[in-house]
Every structure is written in structure tokens, then in C-alpha cells.
Amino acid sequence: MPYVVTQSCCADASCVVACPVNCLHPAPGEPGFAEAEMLYVDPDSCVDCGACATACPVDAVVPHTALTPDQEPFRQLNADYFAVFPHRDRTPLAVVPRQRRLRASGPFAVAVVGAGPAGLQVADELLRHPEVTVDVLDRLPTPYGLVRSGVAPDHQATKQVERLFAMIEDQPGFGYLLGVEVGRDVRLAELAGAYDAVVYAVGASADRRLDVPGEDLAGSVAATDLVGWYNGHPDRRALAVDLSHERAVVVGNGNVALDVARVLTLDPAVLAGTDVSTEALAVLRTGGVREVVVLGRRGPAQAAFTVPELVGLRGLAEAGRLEVVVDTGGEALGTTPRERVLAEIAALPRPAAGTPRVVLRFLTRPVEVLGDAAGERVTGLRVERTRLVEVDGRVTAVATGLTEDLATGLVVRSVGYRGHPVTDLPYDDVTGTVPHERGRVRTGVYVAGWVKRGPTGFIGTNKTDAQETVEVLLDDLDVGHRADAVDGPAARARRTDLRRRLRRESGALDLAAWRRLDAEERRRGEVLGRPRVKVLDPGEAAAIARGGRDRSLRDYAVRTPGAVVARGRRAARRG
Numbered sequence: 069m070p071y072v073v074t075q076s077c078c079a080d081a082s083c084v085v086a087c088p089v090n091c092l093h094p095a096p097g098e099p100g101f102a103e104a105e106m107l108y109v110d111p112d113s114c115v116d117c118g119a120c121a122t123a124c125p126v127d128a129v130v131p132h133t134a135l136t137p138d139q140e141p142f143r144q145l146n147a148d149y150f151a152v153f154p155h156r157d158r159t160p161l162a163v164v165p166r167q168r169r170l171r172a173s174g175p176f177a178v179a180v181v182g183a184g185p186a187g188l189q190v191a192d193e194l195l196r197h198p199e200v201t202v203d204v205l206d207r208l209p210t211p212y213g214l215v216r217s218g219v220a221p222d223h224q225a226t227k228q229v230e231r232l233f234a235m236i237e238d239q240p241g242f243g244y245l246l247g248v249e250v251g252r253d254v255r256l257a258e259l260a261g262a263y264d265a266v267v268y269a270v271g272a273s274a275d276r277r278l279d280v281p282g283e284d285l286a287g288s289v290a291a292t293d294l295v296g297w298y299n300g301h302p303d304r305r306a307l308a309v310d311l312s313h314e315r316a317v318v319v320g321n322g323n324v325a326l327d328v329a330r331v332l333t334l335d336p337a338v339l340a341g342t343d344v345s346t347e348a349l350a351v352l353r354t355g356g357v358r359e360v361v362v363l364g365r366r367g368p369a370q371a372a373f374t375v376p377e378l379v380g381l382r383g384l385a386e387a388g389r390l391e392v393v394v395d396t397g398g399e400a401l402g403t404t405p406r407e408r409v410l411a412e413i414a415a416l417p418r419p420a421a422g423t424p425r426v427v428l429r430f431l432t433r434p435v436e437v438l439g440d441a442a443g444e445r446v447t448g449l450r451v452e453r454t455r456l457v458e459v460d461g462r463v464t465a466v467a468t469g470l471t472e473d474l475a476t477g478l479v480v481r482s483v484g485y486r487g488h489p490v491t492d493l494p495y496d497d498v499t500g501t502v503p504h505e506r507g508r509v510r511t512g513v514y515v516a517g518w519v520k521r522g523p524t525g526f527i528g529t530n531k532t533d534a535q536e537t538v539e540v541l542l543d544d545l546d547v548g549h550r551a552d553a554v555d556g557p558a559a560r561a562r563r564t565d566l567r568r569r570l571r572r573e574s575g576a577l578d579l580a581a582w583r584r585l586d587a588e589e590r591r592r593g594e595v596l597g598r599p600r601v602k603v604l605d606p607g608e609a610a611a612i613a614r615g616g617r618d619r620s621l622r623d624y625a626v627r628t629p630g631a632v633v634a635r636g637r638r639a640a641r642r643g
């Protein structure tokens with residue numbers, strides 16, 4: 069079996085079209101593609117050409133001879149998929165997908181709101197058309213959305229998708245207006261008057277609530293906030309996170325819950341080699357969390373975490389870096405890949421005493437966040453055992469009345485993200501998304517990513533999502549439907565005025581500015597043996613981005629923990 073897709077697969081399907089023998093599945097358009105946890109290589113069809121590995125933006129496809137022990141389980145996982153879904157049609161897909169051409173003559177300019185994976189995929193799809201230029205706006209002075217502030221710092225391989233983003237940025241016609249809040253600094257009407265189309269890809273950054281008493285006590289935090297905190301998101305860096313308690317409880321058992329459980333239990337020395345926020349790392353170093361209980365209200369078969377993430381957890385357990393306890397609540401483990409990996413984890417020998425522990429506890433739901441006598445701080449979580457019943461074809465957890473109190477000072481609510489109303493756009497309060505038809509909100513106004521489909525899928529899912537939205541947008545341009553009825557030259561003049569205003573009034577940053585900040589973060593990281601050191605202070609970030617001289621690298625090393633090592637390395641390199 070020559071090539072294997074491994075854990076950090078982003079499912080963007082670049083590998084699928086690169087394969088000359090159509091051995092990667094599920095492919096776009098095939099049943100299951102949208103929900104697939106990862107893509108798989110058919111061991112019997114792979115011809116070992118390596119085209120998929122070359123195409124993969126995150127180095128997730130590796131030859132079987134190069135699998136690390138952590139990646140080894142993926143050999144079987146890849147093969148197992150084809151035992152269930154043989155995909156017998158091996159007609160090669162077009163290596164170069166047929167390129168649609170615009171019938172209407174341009175030039176066209178599109179504003180994309182949001183510089184995360186969804187927005188950048190939209191820009192990429194648009195820039196395949198030489199008639200189109202794109203300005204990508206973002207509220208933050210830095211692009212890449214959840215890749216920068218959501219992906220767990222110990223998943224650096226996933227963050228390699230930034231290389232793909234840099235290639236998108238390098239295309240002619242691409243521009244940034246970073247540090248601009250659409251809805252405040254500029255409204256849709258103004259964008260629509262200056263661009264032929266406006267695409268919102270603003271994500272779903274709010275948290276869903278538990279709706280149990282006590283969830284607003286100090287010490288009860290949303291995973292969205294905690295994840296932003298350890299990733300240095302400017303809005304969340306000041307979050308007060310008390311890690312002085314031995315046990316933390318995470319409610320919900322999706323991939324975010326596993327990210328949080330790992331980050332809270334990982335050796336800070338390991339995290340120190342990542343791009344984790346330096347401020348959060350200082351708190352994690354002094355923290356005393358020894359156990360994280362991850363609660364799933366349903367059973368192991370219904371867990372929301374994906375198999376690749378579970379395999380990653382097993383890798384940590386096998387390496388003796390983490391004890392992982394599987395508490396099924398009495399539910400027998402079945403034969404799905406997820407349950408098989410859980411059974412393998414449960415069978416691992418117990419590690420040395422004192423090893424941090426993650427407990428995957430099922431059939432347990434939160435009832436109340438318990439507080440101290442003053443009613444201020446979390447002291448525990450009251451949970452209730454559930455049992456499973458099928459309602460309208462869905463396995464659902466129902467209460468049993470059996471409750472128990474778990475002592476803890478930190479409750480993390482990891483029950484999914486949620487979109488919030490977007491200024492100037494309609495909003496569906498039930499789904500937390502903007503109502504649309506195949507991405508079109510109305511002529512000239514479109515959505516992509518989580519604000520369109522809700523908070524599901526992986527980084528690569530945004531590629532097919534963006535393709536759908538852009539297809540509809542191009543259809544509209546082809547028949548002369550634009551955001552506003554302004555003719556080309558007038559719109560161009562408005563764009564120029566708008567860009568000038570946003571630079572002057574909002575300090576909008578362009579691609580060159582981002583590249584300066586990016587280079588500085590990477591340089592600071594190199595000094596300390598880290599991929600990057602994020603500049604957390606927005607003022608400092610803006611100063612660096614604008615090219616103002618900030619602290620010299622040498623000064624930075626001197627003032628930063630690890631400076632002695634860093635200075636030593638620099639001296640050695642010079643020598």
C-alpha cells in the first residue's frame with residue numbers, strides 16, 4: 069500500500085484530481101464527501117506515483133514507508149474504508165478540471181468579507197478568472213481565521229495550509245484590507261456600490277449555550293473563548309483562565325473538546341515548541357490540571373469527535389504521555405472504526421502514576437454548574453446519567469434521574485459554534501446562519517463557509533463550498549446581475565475612494581503589511597525554536613505591519629524566557 073492519508077488531512081480534495089488512477093475517495097460529488105472525516109487511498113489501486121502527496125496542501129499524504137508510529141494506524145483505516153465503500157469505478161478524473169470561462173466581459177471586482185479558510189477559498193475560485201480581482205476584508209489585522217486562532221497549537225501540520233493561503237495571496241488581482249470591520253467601518257451598501265459582488269465568509273464565532281443554571285459563573289467558559297485564548301486571538305487573550313484545580317470538565321465531545329482536553333493536559337514544554345500564545349503558555353505552565361473529563365450526552369457510537377482525532381489521542385496514550393480512560397456508561401462498544409479505536413484505547417496498559425488523564429465519559433449530561441457560597445465561582449458540575457432512545461430515526465439521550473456531582477473549578481462548554489446576526493444581512497435564528505440559495509443571499513450578495521452552512525466540516529470542506537457560491541456568483545455576472553447598477557468606471561472610482569478612506573480612517577492593512585508581520589512573527593519564532601511567536605498586542609502588530617521599527621530581535625530575545633538558549637543559538641549560527 070504505497071500512499072496513506074493521515075490524520076492532518078484537510079479534505080480539500082486537491083489530491084483527488086491529482087490522482088491518475090482515481091484511487092482517493094470519497095471524491096467531490098460522491099455520496100459522503102461533505103461529511104467525510106478524511107479522504108482515503110485505496111491500497112489496491114494506488115500506483116505509488118506520489119501525485120497526491122505533491123498536491124496535498126498539508127503534507128497529509130505520505131508513503132507507507134514513511135509513516136511515523138503515530139500515523140501507522142491510518143494504514144488500516146485507509147484500507148478499511150474501501151472494504152465498506154469499494155468505489156469500483158476507476159475512471160481517472162480530469163487531472164485539470166474543466167475551467168469555466170465568463171461569458172460577460174469584465175473586469176469585475178469582488179469584495180470578500182472574512183480572510184479565513186472560507187474567504188480565501190472563495191478568492192481562489194474567483195481568481196481563476198483573469199477578469200476578476202478580489203479585495204479580502206477582515207476585522208482583524210491578521211488573516212487565516214480559525215487556522216490561526218482555532219486549530220490547536222499542537223496540530224502544526226494542519227496549519228501548513230497557510231502555505232496554500234500564501235499561494236492564493238500571491239495571485240494577480242488579490243488584495244487585502246485587514247483591520248476593517250464590515251458593518252461598522254463600511255456597510256454593505258457602500259461595498260455594493262463599489263464592487264460587482266460581495267461575498268460574506270465571516271464564520272460562526274459565537275458559542276452555543278448549555279441552558280443550565282450556573283453556566284455564567286466565573287470558571288465556566290465557552291470553548292470558543294478558551295481556544296481563542298490559547299491561540300492568542302486579540303479578543304480573547306485577556307480571558308481569565310483559572311487552572312489551579314486538578315480537574316477540568318469539558319461538556320460536549322466534538323473535535324474542539326478533544327483539542328481543549330489535549331492542550332490542558334499536554335506538557336507545557338511540548339506546547340512551547342508551537343505557536344501557542346505566549347501569555348496563555350505562561351498560565352498553562354503554572355496550572356495544576358491533572359485530569360480532564362470530556363462528557364458526551366450520548367453513547368460512544370454517537371460521539372462527535374472524528375476517528376483521526378481519536379487516533380491522535382491514542383498515540384499520546386501509547387507514548388505514555390497521557391492516560392485516556394474510556395467510560396462508556398455501560399454501553400457496549402460496537403464495531404464502527406470509532407468504537408474500535410475506543411476499545412483499543414481502553415485496552416492500553418495504565419501509564420506511570422502522575423501521568424495526566426483524559427476521561428472520555430459517555431451517557432452523561434450536565435444538569436447544573438455548581439457555585440461557591442457567594443454564588444460567584446464554579447466549584448463543580450452536577451451531571452446526570454442518560455440512556456439512549458431512538459426518536460424519529462435519531463439516537464437521542466434521555467434523562468434517568470441518576471445524578472452525581474463532579475468537583476471542578478473549570479467547566480468548558482464545548483457544544484459547538486454558532487453564527488450571529490450579520491449587519492445588513494438576513495438571519496435565521498434557528499440555524500444561526502444567513503438564509504441563502506446555493507450561496508446567493510440576493511443578486512450581488514453571497515455567503516460561504518460557516519455563515520452559510522453552519523459550523524460543520526473541515527478546513528478543506530470550504531473548497532467545495534466556495535465552488536458552489538462562486539458558480540452562482542459567476543452565473544449572475546454572466547447575465548449582467550451585479551451588486552449595484554453602477555457602471556464600471558464609476559464603481560472603480562468608488563473603490564479607489566473606499567480603499568483610501570479605509571486606510572486613512574481604519575488603518576486598513578494590505579498584503580505587504582501582513583507579510584511584514586508574518587515574517588516578524590516567524591523570525592521571533594526561529595529565535596526560540598518555535599514556528600512563530602504571535603504578536604498579541606494589536607498596537608504592536610499594527611506598528612510592525614506598517615513597517616515601523618519595533619524591538620529588535622536581539623532585544624526581544626533578551627527580554628523573553630528562553631533568551632539564553634536563543635542567544636546561544638544565534639551566536640552558534642553566526643560563528
Ligand code: NAP
Pocket residue numbers: 277278319320321322323324325327364365366370371372373374377433434482483484485523524525526
Ligand atoms: P461538534 O462537532 O458539533 O460537537 C458538539 C458536541 O456538543 C457534540 O458532542 C454534541 O452532542 C454536544 N452538545 C451539543 N449540545 C449539547 C448540550 N446541550 N449538552 C451536552 N452536549 C451537547 O462541535 P465542535 O467540536 O465545536 O466542532 C465544530 C466543527 O469543527 C466540527 O465540524 C469539527 O469536526 C470541526 N473541527 C475539526 C477539527 C479537526 O479536524 N481536527 C478540530 C476542531 C474542530 P450531540 O451529538 O449529542 O448533539
